[in-house]
Amino acid sequence: MIAKNLRVSVEAQCLCGENGRENFTTEARRSTETLKLVKSGNYQYFHAKCMSALLETKQPVEAAGPLHLEKQLTVVVAGNPNAGKTSLFNALTGLRQKVANYPGVTVERKTGDWALDDRIPPASLIDLPGLYSLNPTSLDEQIARDVLLGRQPGLADPDVTIVVVDATNPVRNLYLATQLIETERPVVIALTMFDLAERSGLKINVRKLSAELGVPVIPVVAKQRIGLDDLARAVLKVNREHHIGRGNIPTVREGSVWAPNEAFGDRNPANRQTNLIRRYAMIERIVSEAVDVKNDGRTRISERIDRVVTHRIFGPVILLLVMLFVFQAIFSWASLPMTLIDSVFTGLADLVRAHLPASILTDLLADGIIAGVGGVLAFLPQILLLFFFISLLEDSGYMARAAFLMDRLMRAVGLHGKAFVPLLSSFACAVPGIMATRTIEHPKDRITTIMIAPFMSCSARLPIYTLVIAALFSGKTVLGFISLGAVIIMAMYLFGILAAILVALVMKRTVLKAPPTSFVMELPPYRLPDARNVGHALLSRCSIFLRKAGTVILAMSILFWALAAFPRASSAPLPLGEGKGERDLAVTQALTPSLSQRERANQIQNSFAGRAGRFIEPVIAPLGFDWKIGVGLISSFAARETIISTLNIVYNVGDDSANKSSLVGAMRNARRADGSRVWTPLTGLSLILFFLLACQCMSTVAIVRRETNSWRWPLFMVSYMLVLAYVVSLITYQGGLLLGFA
Amino acid sequence: MTLDMVPKNSSARVVAVESDEGHNLRLMEMGLVPGAPVRMVKTAPLGDPLQVCVRNYDLALRRAEAKSVVVCLDEK
Numbered sequence: 001m002i003a004k005n006l007r008v009s010v011e012a013q014c015l016c017g018e019n020g021r022e023n024f025t026t027e028a029r030r031s032t033e034t035l036k037l038v039k040s041g042n043y044q045y046f047h048a049k050c051m052s053a054l055l056e057t058k059q060p061v062e063a064a065g066p067l068h069l070e071k072q073l074t075v076v077v078a079g080n081p082n083a084g085k086t087s088l089f090n091a092l093t094g095l096r097q098k099v100a101n102y103p104g105v106t107v108e109r110k111t112g113d114w115a116l117d118d119r120i121p122p123a124s125l126i127d128l129p130g131l132y133s134l135n136p137t138s139l140d141e142q143i144a145r146d147v148l149l150g151r152q153p154g155l156a157d158p159d160v161t162i163v164v165v166d167a168t169n170p171v172r173n174l175y176l177a178t179q180l181i182e183t184e185r186p187v188v189i190a191l192t193m194f195d196l197a198e199r200s201g202l203k204i205n206v207r208k209l210s211a212e213l214g215v216p217v218i219p220v221v222a223k224q225r226i227g228l229d230d231l232a233r234a235v236l237k238v239n240r241e242h243h244i245g246r247g248n249i250p251t252v253r254e255g256s257v258w259a260p261n262e263a264f265g266d267r268n269p270a271n272r273q274t275n276l277i278r279r280y281a282m283i284e285r286i287v288s289e290a291v292d293v294k295n296d297g298r299t300r301i302s303e304r305i306d307r308v309v310t311h312r313i314f315g316p317v318i319l320l321l322v323m324l325f326v327f328q329a330i331f332s333w334a335s336l337p338m339t340l341i342d343s344v345f346t347g348l349a350d351l352v353r354a355h356l357p358a359s360i361l362t363d364l365l366a367d368g369i370i371a372g373v374g375g376v377l378a379f380l381p382q383i384l385l386l387f388f389f390i391s392l393l394e395d396s397g398y399m400a401r402a403a404f405l406m407d408r409l410m411r412a413v414g415l416h417g418k419a420f421v422p423l424l425s426s427f428a429c430a431v432p433g434i435m436a437t438r439t440i441e442h443p444k445d446r447i448t449t450i451m452i453a454p455f456m457s458c459s460a461r462l463p464i465y466t467l468v469i470a471a472l473f474s475g476k477t478v479l480g481f482i483s484l485g486a487v488i489i490m491a492m493y494l495f496g497i498l499a500a501i502l503v504a505l506v507m508k509r510t511v512l513k514a515p516p517t518s519f520v521m522e523l524p525p526y527r528l529p530d531a532r533n534v535g536h537a538l539l540s541r542c543s544i545f546l547r548k549a550g551t552v553i554l555a556m557s558i559l560f561w562a563l564a565a566f567p568r569a570s571s572a573p574l575p576l577g578e579g580k581g582e583r584d585l586a587v588t589q590a591l592t593p594s595l596s597q598r599e600r601a602n603q604i605q606n607s608f609a610g611r612a613g614r615f616i617e618p619v620i621a622p623l624g625f626d627w628k629i630g631v632g633l634i635s636s637f638a639a640r641e642t643i644i645s646t647l648n649i650v651y652n653v654g655d656d657s658a659n660k661s662s663l664v665g666a667m668r669n670a671r672r673a674d675g676s677r678v679w680t681p682l683t684g685l686s687l688i689l690f691f692l693l694a695c696q697c698m699s700t701v702a703i704v705r706r707e708t709n710s711w712r713w714p715l716f717m718v719s720y721m722l723v724l725a726y727v728v729s730l731i732t733y734q735g736g737l738l739l740g741f742a
Numbered sequence: 743m744t745l746d747m748v749p750k751n752s753s754a755r756v757v758a759v760e761s762d763e764g765h766n767l768r769l770m771e772m773g774l775v776p777g778a779p780v781r782m783v784k785t786a787p788l789g790d791p792l793q794v795c796v797r798n799y800d801l802a803l804r805r806a807e808a809k810s811v812v813v814c815l816d817e818k
Contacts, residue, residue, distance in 0.1 A: 135773045171801045172773045200798070273761055273770065280775045302800065303783065312787045406786035406803050411804075449761075518807055519766050519791055523800035 073123035074156055075114065075235060077190075078148055078180070079164030080173050083128030083526035084192035084222060088164060089127040090536050092231075093224040096122075099540045101709060103154065107143040108438070110540075116232040123235075132172075134179045135272070138441040148180065160186045160235045167197035167204055167219075168525070174213075174283045181215055186238040189217045190231055196525075201294040209290035223530055234292070255310055289442075302525040306401070315405050322398070323424050326389045330428040331459060334381040341381075345374025363565055364530070364558070372557035375639065376550040379431055379699065383545055384538055386425050386432040390439075391537040393421070395529035399439065400521060407519055413501045414508035416440055416517065419449040423500070426456035428494075429550070430700045434707055435541065444514040448507050450704055451717055454695050456641040457493045460640040464691050465489050467644060468684040471664045488685075492692050499693060499724070511716075544706070552702035560638040560698075563609045564646075604649050609634050623726070624683035624691065625734040626672065636696045643691075682741050687735040693725035745774075746792060746808035748782040753795065754813035755779055766810050773797040774811055 079085040089097075093112025102109045107129060113122040128147055129140035136142035142151065150157030163180055165173040181187050194204060210217040216234040220227035308314050349366040356362040393399045399421065404634045407417030418440045426433030437453070440446040469485035478483040508514075602611050613631030620630050626651045636643040644663070652664035670678040695701065695718045704714040748754050756778045759770050773796045774780065783800060785791040791804045 132768070135767060135771065137768050169797060171797050172799065175771060175773075202798075272759075272767055273759075276767065276770050277775050280770075280773070280778075306783070306793075306800075310784065310786065311795070313786055398806075400802070404786055404791060404793065407802075407804070408786060408790045411790075518768065519802065519804045520772060520807060521802045522772070523793060523802050525799070 006016050026737055040241050053602075061206070072121055073116070073159045073235075073239060074126065075123045075160045075162060076126045076128055076147060076158040077162045077164060078128045078144060078176065078249050078520075079130060079190075080166065080176060082130055082522060083130070083164045083166040083173060085164045086127060086164075086536075087222040087533055088190060088220060089125065090533060091225060091228060093125055095539075097127075097536075097540075099652060102143050102152065105139060105143065105709065110269065111350075114232075116236055123159075124608065126155075131176065135175055139443050140441055148185075149183065155677075160188060160192050162188050162231070162235065163192050164192055167194040167202065168200055168286050170202070170204070171280070171283055174287065175279065177213070178279060178283060181213060186242060187215045188231065188234045188238055189213065189666075190217055190227075191217055191219045192222070194219050195221065200300065203258075203292040203294065204290070205290045209286070211289055212286045223532070231729055300525070302397070302523075305526050306523075309398070310401050310404060315401075319402055319405050322402075323421070326386070327424060327428060328386045329389065330382050330425065332434070334385050334428075337381040338378050341374060341378045345370055345377075348374075348416065352369075357410060360565070360568070360703060362438070364561070366562035367565070368558040369554075369595050371561070372554040375555050375557055375699075376546070379429070379545065380542060382429050383432045383435065383541060386428070386436065387538055387541045388534065389671070390421065390425075390436055391534045394439070395527065395533060397524045397526045400523045403521065404523060410443060411519075413504040414441065415449060415504060416445045417519065419445065423453060423456060426453040427458060429458050430454045430456065430697065431545075431703045434700065434703050435545070437707065442514070442517045444508075444512045445517060447708060447713060448504055448512050450707060450713070451507060451512075452504050454700050454717070454721065455496045455500040455503070455693070457496040457692060460697065461492070461688075461691055462470075462489075463641045463644055465492060465688055467647075467667075468665070468688050471667045471679060472681050472684040488688070492688060494691070503720075503724075548706040549699065549702040552705065553699050556698040556702070557638055558633065560609075564604055565608045566605070566608060567606065599651050604646070610650075622734060623729040624680070624686045626670075626678050628670070629683075629687065633696075636691075638698055640691060640696050680741075682733055682736040684727040685736070689731045689732055690725045693721060693728055695721040743812050743813060744809045745780065745782075745794065745811035745813050746805045748780075748794075748813060748815065750784060750788060751815040753779060753781045757812045757814050760810040760812065766807070769791075769803070769807065769811060772801055776800075778815070780811075780813065 063478050077085055077089050089110065089112065092114045097110060097112030100111075101107065109722075110127040112125050112127070114125040115122045115549070126147065128144040131141040131144040133141075134145050134148070146152040147155055148158065148161060161180055163177040165177055169704045177187070177189055189210075191204070191206065191209075197204060206217050206219055216238060218227050218231045218234050220231055222228075231308050309318055349370045351364060352366045352370060356365070390399070393402070399418075402421060403417030406420040410417050410419050419437070421439070422433045422436040424433075425436055433453045433456070434450050437446050440449060465488070469488060473484045473488060478484055478487050520557070610631050612634050613629075614627040616630050616634075617625075617627040625633070628647070631650050632643040632646045635646040647667070648663055649661060651670070667679045668677075672678055701714045701718060704717055705711055708714070743754075745754070745756075756774050756776050758776055759766050759774060761767060761770075778796060781795045783795050785792050787800075789805075791802050792808050793800055793802050794808075795801075
């Protein structure tokens with residue numbers, strides 16, 4: 001143990017090198033932390049194996065020297081996807097980061113403050129989307145390239161570019177790095193995963209690599225914070241000296257491989273191919289100089305895991321089990337905190353009503369604002385859980401395998417394999433599902449996926465399904481033993497999928513027509529997810545949801561409150577006229593007489609929502625709906641489950657949503673003017689189909705607005721789904737009548 | 743022969759990548775340049791896409807895309 005301690009402290013001294021006393025103290029502190037890690041076990045292998053290799057070849061980075069900065073430094077982190085870019089970014093910035101969109105697009109822009117040196121203000125660090133080359137094939141890559149080349153409007157030319165290079169795959173990763181070096185920009189290479197590279201038999205001579213490329217190469221282990229100070233010093237040095245790569249890579253001026261118009265889209269594919277081949281030849285030469293390959297012939301661990309995980313039979317079974325688990329988690333685990341949030345806010349609203357004088361402001365506070373905030377927060381448990389699992393799946397490398405397994409199936413409807421997970425998640429709730437479509441790179445594939453996600457029958461539809469089944473189909477069986485209710489619910493799920501497939505097929509041929517996108521995708525090696533990265537991902541998801549979608553949802557819920565609260569009803573029962581309402585009001589009032597309930601019923605009947613319900617009655621009558629269902633439909637545009645509390649109010653059976661049996665009774669007793677029942681099985685079927693297909697969920701609208709960065713797509717979604725729902729309900733009801741069902 | 747015809751676990755070398763209007767440049771940028779060794783790892787359960795190993799990493803691509811990569815099989 002003593003020997004080990006000694007070794008670590010010696011390494012710590014080497015690491016800090018000739019960088020003075022202050023650095024030594026930080027490194028010494030770090031070495032105590034390192035010691036703890038060594039004692040805790042697993043770290044030992046890494047340390048013994050890699051640090052020695054690293055220290056042999058590490059290029060000494062000199063101290064920062066005098067610092068004269070006119071402005072805040074802008075540093076960008078670029079690199080291939082899965083190269084460890086985000087881990088490095090998180091390690092450098094900690095929690096001091098902001099997530100926003102690049103103007104006009106939905107590509108995420110992550111910036112943070114990086115304290116390079118105590119003597120200067122922190123640099124602004126930008127984490128770019130992963131890219132393989134300066135010739136973009138997706139919107140993400142295009143934005144990344146524009147930022148790198150200083151062509152992104154509103155962003156200054158970056159002062160220094162850190163290119164993250166995955167040491168396990170130097171050739172492909174250096175492709176982007178050499179492109180950037182040739183543009184004569186100050187570049188520092190951060191070499192990640194060199195411990196893994198060493199294990200897989202690649203021995204990298206960092207000094208040689210740096211000499212060949214002409215730029216500093218700094219080995220880093222973001223998780224253990226190794227090499228981060230060196231990286232900061234190298235960035236400062238490169239910035240100060242305007243150091244530009246002068247290794248064995250010809251720059252643009254010297255007639256480089258990178259023909260200047262390559263990134264601008266050289267029209268001649270043959271030229272681009274020639275350049276590409278020349279570049280790979282150059283990189284292969286550099287790598288053969290600096291990297292020693294010792295292949296011990298062992299099968300890579302990832303490939304061995306893949307033998308099971310993407311196995312012809314086990315693969316789909318495992319995928320099904322994984323997704324079932326995730327689905328179950330968001331479906332049922334989230335319900336407890338959701339109920340908790342709901343009851344807290346209901347209690348809060350009651351408290352407000354009890355202690356403030358009855359007035360319109362009290363109503364606004366209790367029913368509009370508090371209920372609205374509660375409604376927004378109620379989404380958080382589902383979003384947190386789904387994104388917890390998604391980041392685990394992404395970081396471990398499984399997500400790419402899921403896309404690999406599902407691509408053939410998803411392609412049948414014109415979608416990418418990556419659309420599978422968001423769509424499946426939408427069965428619990430479309431809001432987190434739509435947020436999860438960010439993994440799909442091609443914008444048109446992504447929008448198609450967003451457009452069909454609401455057809456996945458989400459958990460908010462279940463209350464209305466079960467209400468209709470309880471009122472109209474209870475006790476009936478199919479084939480003598482299967483409950484008709486179960487068959488109907490199952491049919492709703494399947495019909496939703498069918499609608500999604502048909503709509504996707506139509507959209508991919510019309511509004512979202514695009515040349516077939518490619519599936520060329522890296523299957524990254526399996527890695528243990530890092531808790532810190534998962535935490536960062538969760539935090540940013542939640543803050544985006546609350547800031548960007550939550551505010552819209554809150555505003556809309558206040559609007560819907562106002563629609564039901566204005567104009568104020570007088571205390572006397574309103575002459576409802578029209579004959580229709582009075583009769584069933586009389587029936588239901590006889591069932592459960594209560595003054596406050598009657599007042600509430602009066603209020604909603606007289607409100608804008610109630611008037612609108614009557615106004616649209618001629619339009620919805622062919623679907624078998626009367627004006628009361630109309631009021632329910634209008635209120636359910638806030639959220640689907642709202643229809644139950646609205647029906648409770650209009651049927652005058654008290655505001656207790658749990659009190660389903662009295663509502664069921666009221667529904668069964670409701671009569672039309674001619675004395676026939678309002679709620680026939682056909683009406684019920686027509687209604688649940690309408691609920692399946694219409695986009696009655698302002699939260700979905702808000703999140704689509706956020707994720708597509710325009711009101712065009714959410715409005716389009718609401719309209720086409722409404723038309724589809726109307727047509728299908730119409731065909732069901734009128735067709736049913738023609739066939740003699742009542 | 744083309745990459746999609748390489749039997750499972752067999753190695754081959756890229757001879758050329760047919761590029762129609764630059765569509766397949768990405769395949770080359772990902773390392774499938776002439777001369778590069780490539781090994782067929784497996785096909786997905788539904789027969790498409792394919793998984794190949796090139797330059798020490800795994801790449802998934804659709805059968806149609808693999809058809810544009812001309813290869814010659816390594817002799818055992």
